[in-house]
Amino acid sequence: MPYGHGVAVGGVLKRSRELVRPALVEAVGRLHPWTGEMAAYALGWSDASGTPGRGGSEGKGVRQALAVLGAEAVGADGGVAVAGAVAVELVHTFSLMHDDIMDGDGLRRQRPAVWKAYGTGPAVLAGDAIHALAVQCLAEAPGPFTGDAVRRLCGTLNALVSGQAEDLRFERHPWSGTGAVGPDQYRSMAEDKTGALLGCAIALGATLGGAPSATVAVLERAGRQLGVAFQVVDDLLGIWGDPAVTGKPVHGDLRLRKKTYPVLAALAGTGAAARELAVLLDSPEPFDSATATRAAALVEEAGGRAATREEARRHLDAARHGLREVPLAPGAAADLDALFAYLLDRSW
Amino acid sequence: MPYGHGVAVGGVLKRSRELVRPALVEAVGRLHPWTGEMAAYALGWSDASGTPGRGGSEGKGVRQALAVLGAEAVGADGGVAVAGAVAVELVHTFSLMHDDIMDGDGLRRQRPAVWKAYGTGPAVLAGDAIHALAVQCLAEAPGPFTGDAVRRLCGTLNALVSGQAEDLRFERHPWSGTGAVGPDQYRSMAEDKTGALLGCAIALGATLGGAPSATVAVLERAGRQLGVAFQVVDDLLGIWGDPAVTGKPVHGDLRLRKKTYPVLAALAGTGAAARELAVLLDSPEPFDSATATRAAALVEEAGGRAATREEARRHLDAARHGLREVPLAPGAAADLDALFAYLLDRSW
Secondary structure (H helix, E strand, C coil): CCCCHHHHHHHHHHHHHHHHHHHHHHHCCCCCCHHHHHHHHCCCCCCCCHHHHHHHCCCCHHHHHHEEEEECCCCHHHHHHHHHHHHHHHHHHHHHHHHHHHHHHECCCCEEHHHHCCCHHHHHHHHHHCCCCCCEEEEEECCCCCHHHHHHHHHHHHHHHHHHHHHHHHHCCCCCCCCCCCCCHHHHHHHHHHHHHHHHHHHHHHHCCCCCCHHHHHHHHHHHHHHHHHHHHHHHHHHHHCCHHCCCCCCCCHCCCCCCHHHHHCCCCCCCCHHHHHHHHHHHCEEEHHHHHHHHHHHCCCCCHHHHHHHHHHHHHHHHCCCCCCCHHHHHHHHHHHHHHHHHCCCC | CEEECCHHHHHHHHHHHHHHHHHHHHCCCCHHHHHHHHHHCCCCEECCCCEECCCCCCCHHHHHHHHHHHHHHHHCCCHHHHHHHHHHHHHHHHHHHHHHHHHHHHHHHHCCHHHHHHHHHHHHHHHHHHHHHHHHHCCCCCCCCCCCCCHHHHHHHHHHHHHHHHHHCCCCCCCCCCHHHHHHHHHHHHHHHHHHHHHHHHHHHHHHHCCHHHHHHHHHHHHHHHHHHHHHHHHHHHCCHHHHHHCCCCEEEECCCCCHHHHHHHCCCHHHHHHHHHHHHHCCCCHHHHHHHHHHHHHCCCHHHHHHHHHHHHHHHHHHHHHCCCCCCHHHHHHHHHHHHCCCCCCC
């Protein structure tokens, strides 16, 4: 789904990172040296021995760019969004750190996850430190909109944790029958777990830029829709993605029997493929390659892959539509639109 | 060290719990049902199956009482402190939940710790949820002092995590020579780890009660001093406390070779007892009962026990003195003074 905006978006991401970086470095410098070292490792600034410049790849900084563009879109200078951008990047960092513990994921961006590199206890501690720091940086921002911004971030943190709780709880639900997870429930989980922080990023930028609350609400909603689209595309890649790109085995999420959107959408059908898929998933046997391949074929046959692509398109369209619902500065609005498209610009 | 204030303090604690309880229940009700269940368990409101009223003992609610008295001491109604009281109780709850994971402590108030009862991942998640909720409740409090209160809570969270980081790092320091942990370093750790939240509790009450910042600073300082006193008394009880009261084995902290104040103060001496103690602690052998008993005698002989008692008295005196440094409402000031004394009113 190429949009051809790659070059322009690259410039936007770079510009935002450069704008935000000094404040982010200063913020991390306020941590205890040990939690600061773990934060620098998680941010890709250093390796596990604390040596700077050997941290592998940094994140693209999508959330900070959304915050900066959120301010610019409502006619403010991107600089007013810096405290918000720092806050969302730190929240993202802390949540990955703790999610990796909960999910038992030992790898993050081709390096050991923080809990693998430093131990579970220290990773819990560093996540707590970064969580607290995120709110502190925003709460100390000058200007008349700080209180609103902090309340918005607090609501987002609550949603983020709820989404993760819901996702972890899905494991305990049956695949079919009473108590099965439906696509609606999945959508609501994804909106909290992935959408809330993307929406918050734009909303914080717009809030700190002095936008009226109706405008902020529309932009936040657009970010949340973007998050749902992003999450279901991730689910597609977790089954059909190229292992060389995703770093995960082929049909990986199926082997782990994760309750992802394509599978849930397939099971929501009533045909023979849906029924056979349910039997496979209900069996206590571990999935070998052949079974995983068969399950992937059944998900596709039952319409799960098509429904997921449709779901992604629908949410991306809704997100981009949101950008046209309120009057925005044209340049920043175009950048936001390109960034939205870029985020979904993977092979799915 | 009985002060005879037990009955009056019991009334203060009960009154504060009753004042704060509805808001605390409402706050916990905003959590995802699963993290809410873990929060209710941690607060002693329910057992691990989620059954209410079978949670064993609730905490005494010292921090909420400090917040309520902090408001009353500056002439405000205790009710204005409720959001602050909720916040400090939730921060306390979250920090115990995560500290028990980091320290590998499986028991908390004679019941399995949350991570033992629900698993490490869920306990990380529930702690995150309660941390976020604490800030959210305070940030949403009405009134002109909310911003100041939130910034104060954020600074406290940063200090709390730094103190825990410092305490965990002490393990890696040698017992003697270059890099040994000195009493000053310990004091600074204890002030962050234990004092910061007690100081914050009083300070939030005073802030929400509209006190000038100089008054708030004096009260916060008093709470921090109280925290150091409380922590070093805990250390005394960890070595010489009655196992029937502490729930820990005799000489427990020595067997675990914890870097507590009595030991560090003993090692700071230069006599024969200090030198023999250092040799014992440096040896790679695990401590049997006889060695632990010998080590305890050496700590005492080297002056560690007396120095710790002196340290506790000095900080408690400083805390109580703080209450006389600024003009306060006499009744609430007397209650605060009694509560300070009550917290140290154990056999040490």
